[in-house]
Amino acid sequence: xxxxxxxxxxxxxxxxxxxxxxxxxxxxxxxxxxxxxxxxxxxxxxxxxxxxxxxxxxxxxxxxxxxxxxxxxxxxxxxxxxxxxxxxxxxxxxxxxxxxxxxxxxxxxxxxxxxxxxxxxxxxxxxxxxxxxxxxxxxxxxxxxxxxxxxxxxxxxxxxxxxxxxxxxxxxxxxxxxxxxxxxxxxxxxxxxxxxxxxxxxxxx
Amino acid sequence: xxxxxxxxxxxxxxxxxxxxxxxxxxxxxxxxxxxxxxxxxxxxxxxxxxxxxxxxxxxxxxxxxxxxxxxxxxxxxxxxxxxxxxxxxxxxxxxxxxxxxxxxxxxxxxxxxxxxxxxxxxxxxxxxxxxxxxxxxxxxxxxxxxxxxxxxxxxxxxxxxxxxxxxxxxxxxxxxxxxxxxxxxxxxxxxxxxxxxxxxxxxxxxxxxxxxxxxxxxxxxxxxxxxxxxxxxxxxxxxxxxxxxxxxxxxxxxxxxxxxxxxxxxxxxxxxxxxxxxxxxxxxxxxxxx
Numbered sequence: 115x116x117x118x119x120x121x122x123x124x125x126x127x128x129x130x131x132x133x134x135x136x137x138x139x140x141x142x143x144x145x146x147x148x149x150x151x152x153x154x155x156x157x158x159x160x161x162x163x164x165x166x167x168x169x170x171x172x173x174x175x176x177x178x179x180x181x182x183x184x185x186x187x188x189x190x191x192x193x194x195x196x197x198x199x200x201x202x203x204x205x206x207x208x209x210x211x212x213x214x215x216x217x218x219x220x221x222x223x224x225x226x227x228x229x230x231x232x233x234x235x236x237x238x239x240x241x242x243x244x245x246x247x248x249x250x251x252x253x254x255x256x257x258x259x260x261x262x263x264x265x266x267x268x269x270x271x272x273x274x275x276x277x278x279x280x281x282x283x284x285x286x287x288x289x290x291x292x293x294x295x296x297x298x299x300x301x302x303x304x305x306x307x308x309x310x311x312x313x314x315x316x317x318x319x
Numbered sequence: 320x321x322x323x324x325x326x327x328x329x330x331x332x333x334x335x336x337x338x339x340x341x342x343x344x345x346x347x348x349x350x351x352x353x354x355x356x357x358x359x360x361x362x363x364x365x366x367x368x369x370x371x372x373x374x375x376x377x378x379x380x381x382x383x384x385x386x387x388x389x390x391x392x393x394x395x396x397x398x399x400x401x402x403x404x405x406x407x408x409x410x411x412x413x414x415x416x417x418x419x420x421x422x423x424x425x426x427x428x429x430x431x432x433x434x435x436x437x438x439x440x441x442x443x444x445x446x447x448x449x450x451x452x453x454x455x456x457x458x459x460x461x462x463x464x465x466x467x468x469x470x471x472x473x474x475x476x477x478x479x480x481x482x483x484x485x486x487x488x489x490x491x492x493x494x495x496x497x498x499x500x501x502x503x504x505x506x507x508x509x510x511x512x513x514x515x516x517x518x519x520x521x522x523x524x525x526x527x528x529x530x531x532x533x534x535x536x537x538x539x540x541x542x543x544x545x546x547x548x549x550x551x552x553x554x555x556x557x558x559x560x561x562x563x564x565x566x567x568x569x570x571x572x573x574x575x576x577x578x579x580x581x582x583x584x585x586x587x588x589x590x591x592x593x594x595x596x597x598x599x600x601x602x603x604x605x606x607x608x609x
Binding site for chain 1: 358361362365366368369372373376378379380381382383384417419420421422424429430431433461462463466478479480488489492493496499500501503550553554555556557559560561562590591592
């Protein structure tokens with residue numbers, strides 16, 4: 115198993131290929147539907163409103179050579195006000211396909227973690243900008259929550275707990291590279307092979 | 320009338336944190352069947368570790384604790400209005416205890432209610448029955464797999480699927496293909512044939528309560544369940560869509576009468592975390608869980 119630490123140099127990402135198991139470490143940010151819509155509509159397309167300026171600067175710093183995780187966690191707020199993660203498996207990534215290439219390009223992301231894989235736009239962005247899609251095990255929620263060692267910040271909590279942008283430090287977060295920066299996608303390969311099999315089973319083609 | 324709120328909180332805890340043993344056995348068998356060292360075997364191994372951790376620490380198996388779907392079977396004399404109130408209180412309390420993620424979002428404002436109650440949320444179906452005890456079945460139906468659930472109208476020209484069981488087989492296999500790994504394969508398929516668009520989906524979801532190892536009492540449907548499971552696994556989509564031998568863990572089919580004009584097939588795709596639990600309340604008020 116390879117180990118990667120955020121911030122991730124481009125060369126480390128370019129060395130990865132589909133099928134590689136990776137143990138991820140460092141500070142990452144959670145973001146799913148509302149966060150991606152917000153980032154594209156309010157920050158990337160611009161102009162950035164005054165009230166969003168501070169967050170925009172923070173995200174530029176966090177996401178440069180960084181990683182976004184598609185996840186809506188179950189969290190616990192402790193009496194002293196600090197947060198911890200209870201359950202934090204990946205959510206389905208394809209919903210972010212319309213936003214992801216822009217987010218990778220604009221912020222200089224090196225990795226996107228989720229489940230189910232993404233489409234051609236993201237695959238191309240991975241090639242063009244040096245990024246990978248990392249597949250976490252869907253539903254392995256407490257196991258992944260155990261990798262979340264610390265909650266450093268939460269942005270846009272008004273989106274709701276699952277949709278907020280949680281900034282966390284992870285250790286030994288287990289993922290598999292299913293889309294690499296060389297144009298390869300396990301998802302595309304499995305889809306094509308299963309299409310041929312389906313056609314044979316139902317008498318088409 | 321007995322207040323079941325606390326007992327219902329415990330039912331939610333069990334459903335959210337403790338995978339039923341039939342599901343666990345099926346996943347273990349699937350792991351042993353995959354190539355050692357493959358991404359598929361690794362995914363199933365991780366899933367089993369996760370299930371064990373969730374059970375030991377009483378943590379949600381999956382962070383998407385889904386739509387809570389309650390099927391309540393009650394003898395005459397219970398108030399469904401009071402039971403509805405208790406169920407809603409119980410899910411709110413279970414959310415406070417982090418057995419459930421706040422999952423009820425206002426469709427217009429996008430605001431999360433914070434406690435899993437809202438308009439028609441959670442889902443509750445009441446059935447008055449002949450038995451003297453009360454039974455509550457609970458399914459936590461995740462969103463990822465709900466999004467890949469599908470409904471077909473036969474005949475389906477593109478799939479050459481006619482109004483017969485072979486047509487049913489074809490559209491179900493198409494649904495599994497379309498889902499790829501996105502519904503957190505390996506999944507369980509709850510299927511309904513017939514009904515109208517609404518009742519058909521409800522019937523499909525109700526199939527998910529059946530134990531994986533049961534056999535359909537209709538021999539034709541029993542054979543179809545087996546054949547679809549076998550052929551879905553031949554698609555090679557595999558756990559998480561990584562490729563592999565295990566794409567579905569079970570197929571359960573129910574039927575409903577339909578209009579002459581309509582022939583619906585509804586597929587309720589359930590992820591590997593088929594979280595269901597059941598509670599009985601006897602005539603003397605004793606609560607037991609299964």
